[in-house]
Amino acid sequence: MAFWFCCGKSSYRRRRGKEHQTWRVFSLKELHAATNNFNYDNKLGEGGFGSVYWGQLWDGSQIAVKRLKVWSNKAETEFTIELEILARIRHKNLLGLRGYCAEGQERLIVYEYMTNLSLHSHLHGHHSFECVLDWKRRMNIAIGSSEGIVYLHHQATPHIIHRDIKASNVLLDSDFQARVADFGFAKLIPEGATHATTKVKGTLGYLAPEYAMLDKAIESCDVYSFGILLLELASGRRPIEKLSSSVRQSIVDWALPLVCEKKFDEIADPRLNGKYVEGELKRVVLVALMCAQDLPEKRPTMLDVVELLKGESKVKFSHIENSEMFRSILAVESSGGTSVAEDTLDYISEEKELERPLKENTEL
Numbered sequence: 001m002a003f004w005f006c007c008g009k010s011s012y013r014r015r016r017g018k019e020h021q022t023w024r025v026f027s028l029k030e031l032h033a034a035t036n037n038f039n040y041d042n043k044l045g046e047g048g049f050g051s052v053y054w055g056q057l058w059d060g061s062q063i064a065v066k067r068l069k070v071w072s073n074k075a076e077t078e079f080t081i082e083l084e085i086l087a088r089i090r091h092k093n094l095l096g097l098r099g100y101c102a103e104g105q106e107r108l109i110v111y112e113y114m115t116n117l118s119l120h121s122h123l124h125g126h127h128s129f130e131c132v133l134d135w136k137r138r139m140n141i142a143i144g145s146s147e148g149i150v151y152l153h154h155q156a157t158p159h160i161i162h163r164d165i166k167a168s169n170v171l172l173d174s175d176f177q178a179r180v181a182d183f184g185f186a187k188l189i190p191e192g193a194t195h196a197t198t199k200v201k202g203t204l205g206y207l208a209p210e211y212a213m214l215d216k217a218i219e220s221c222d223v224y225s226f227g228i229l230l231l232e233l234a235s236g237r238r239p240i241e242k243l244s245s246s247v248r249q250s251i252v253d254w255a256l257p258l259v260c261e262k263k264f265d266e267i268a269d270p271r272l273n274g275k276y277v278e279g280e281l282k283r284v285v286l287v288a289l290m291c292a293q294d295l296p297e298k299r300p301t302m303l304d305v306v307e308l309l310k311g312e313s314k315v316k317f318s319h320i321e322n323s324e325m326f327r328s329i330l331a332v333e334s335s336g337g338t339s340v341a342e343d344t345l346d347y348i349s350e351e352k353e354l355e356r357p358l359k360e361n362t363e364l
Contacts, residue, residue, distance in 0.1 A: 022096065023087070026110055028103040031055065031065055038067060044117065045168065049078070049184055054113060062113035063098055071105035078184045079107045085183040089156060093148030095171055095181035114179060116172035119229075123167055123236055128271075135276035137176045138233050142284060143309050144178035145170050149226060150302045152180075153219045159189040161217050165225035166206050166239075167232055187217055205239025205250065209294050220296035226305065227291025231255055234284045236269030252292050259285060259326050283311065286320050293325070 034055030035042050044052045050069035056062055068075050079102075086097035086109070098110040119141060121127050133141075152160040162169075163185040171179045208224035211217060228239050231251045240248045258266050264282050268274070287308045291299055300308065307313050308320070 022098075023110075024099040026099050026101045026108070028101055028106055028108075030057075031101055031108055031110070033058075034063060035065055038065075049075070055110075062115075064111045064113045066109045066111070068107040071107060075107065079109070081186065082109060082183045085160060085186050085188070089151070089160070091148055091151040091155075093144045093178055093180060094151065095179040111181070112179075114171035114181075115174040116176055118168045119170040119172060119178070119233070120166070120168035122172070123232060124238060128236075131271040133176075135272060135280070139277075139280055139284070139309075140176065141170065141172070141178045142230060142233055143306065145180055145229070146226065146302060146306045146309060148178065148180040149222060150306055152186075153222065153302050159219070161187045161189060161219060162222050162225075163187060163217055164203060164206075165222050165229060166203050167229060170229070208296065210296055218296065219301070220299045223291045223299045223302060223305070224293075224296070226302070227288045227293075227299075228252070230284055230288035230291065231267075234269065234281060234288065235267050236271055252289065255285065256289060256325075259289060280311075283309065283317065286317075286326070289325070290320055290323070 032038070034057050035053040038051075038053050042053045042055065044054055044064060046052070050067050053065045053067065054062065055065050068079060083097075083100055090096075095114070096112045098112060100110060101108040116122070117127070118125075122130075122133050149162065149165065152162060160183075162180065162183065164182060165180070169180060169182045171181045173179060206225040206228050208221040211221045211224075228251060231237070232239060235251065235255065237251055237254065239251050241251070241254070243249050255267055258264070264278070264285060265274075267285055268276055268281055287300070287305060291305065293299055304316065308317055311317070
């Protein structure tokens, strides 16, 4: 059973019955109080949509509040879509919805607060020098986030394509368990449909090549992005590194020649100080590169990815180890930088999250 309730010109669906409701409508006054009037010191990050703030409710519980920067019909649509998707999903590796606020032209979504912020903050941000992500935690993050995406692709009804899998959208709870977040770009795929035709949206370095060319979002686009994320998790490198003012190198172009030469130790994040399980590192890197292939039909499904990361299929992994792409000398010879125009596509964003720790408000 579902019913609709209205805020201004918009309607949002609230679910009852078999799905236990765990979210509610917040007042703007309540969220102003929780975030200290959206104080800069409470800001966790920002992007094209606006900003995310830490907050604390009257009962002491902590929240994260996404506040849309400017109201528009486009922003309203994305806000409604994200609410609709968040209201549908229930999985331990997906970020939970606490509620929302829609008063006047203010549009805010309230989430569970993740104490350890995002994977991006630990790999590239303010927590990167602490190096609290040991190898065991990285494997748990890889498996947990992949299981969250499996739920979206194969278990949610209708199926969901995330369209913006990246390190800043993998949040970490107090136990460093992964929660995939931010469904502002997500698409629902009706039963029987093979793809969603849509304008390209995403983040530089994570976009599947066919998605950028054909404007068609399919599950394998998320698989490609997840492959980049796995390489990032294993190596500590960014998806794209600047080699000069005009030349950049993708993480795939950097890693593939090293794999062809069996130099997995050179791929491992130096901050691990050699403390990793060699077999698991090899598994993560090879699966990552299979996911990030240019041809979508050759990529594994996320179901395959979970099985492979857990080491549950020796036969499948053996096929990957013996893949031609890891034996080709051409891959080694073409490992130079790639020229990338920085702002040629206005629908592709770069990472702009602050990802900074709060001064006094949280226990990090």
